[in-house]
Amino acid sequence: MNPPIDEEKNSYRVSKSRFVTMLVLSITISLMLVGVAMWLYNISGAAQVDLSRPGYRDVRGGVVNEDAIGKAFPSSGPINSSTLGDFRELFDKTSDQIRAYDSFGGDPLSDQALGIKE
């Protein structure tokens, strides 16, 4: 019998099992965190405005650049006829874009639109 070698083997086994446990725990914790992140992603509504998801490739190019919408009105400064005129210009530009389309109007889900005859 050689006790020091047995002890060494035993210590190797313990350290190996600790390593495996650590690995399994790390993977489990990461999976749980990914699950929580995905849940938050879906529940917050972020998923619904995320056009980088598969299935939205065709429409991705249609996203209007934020700069194209218009400039922001500075929140500090004087109130006079000139600044109010500037505001009116910026406001009209954005409100024209809002009025430009009939958002979610019409009824593309109607029986008629889908070809379901009554």
Added chain:
Amino acid sequence: MFRNNLVAVTLFVVGAISLSQAAHATTAEISLTEEQLTQISTNCSQLKVQLDRLHSSDALLRVNRGQLYEHMGSRLMAPLNSRIAAARLDGAQLVAITSNYETNLESFRDNYSRYERKLSDTLKISCTQRPADFYSSLLESRALRSRVAESTNALSQDVAEYSKQFDVFKYNHAKEGSSK
């Protein structure tokens, strides 16, 4: 006294039950003719393609509209209101309209979320095997989409109202300036 309370509670419970049954009945009572069911199952793939296209185009519309609405509220209305408040001028009406606008913007986001979830669920239903369930889900999606449209109309109204109120503010400001 006790008897009155008991009667009131009983009436409330009976009312609640009948209301919930009525609501359940409306969803269950979607009657489709055999012909319509056949139409749905035979044109299933075509229907799915149409719905899938609408799903994508509505997502794009949501993103673009959302950006516009955000821009109007947080980059135009709110900064002007801040300036008016900093100058100690009366902008109470403009603030009230902005607050209403923010509430309507929140319901636009919520209504769209509900609609998108329902439409995604509808797309998952097999219209060849379960045409009635598919149609029922489609009806719910339709109703939810019309609520999104209502939210956008409310936002447009707020914008129009803000515009009018801004003119009133501008007029009053000019009048005060000339009288000084």
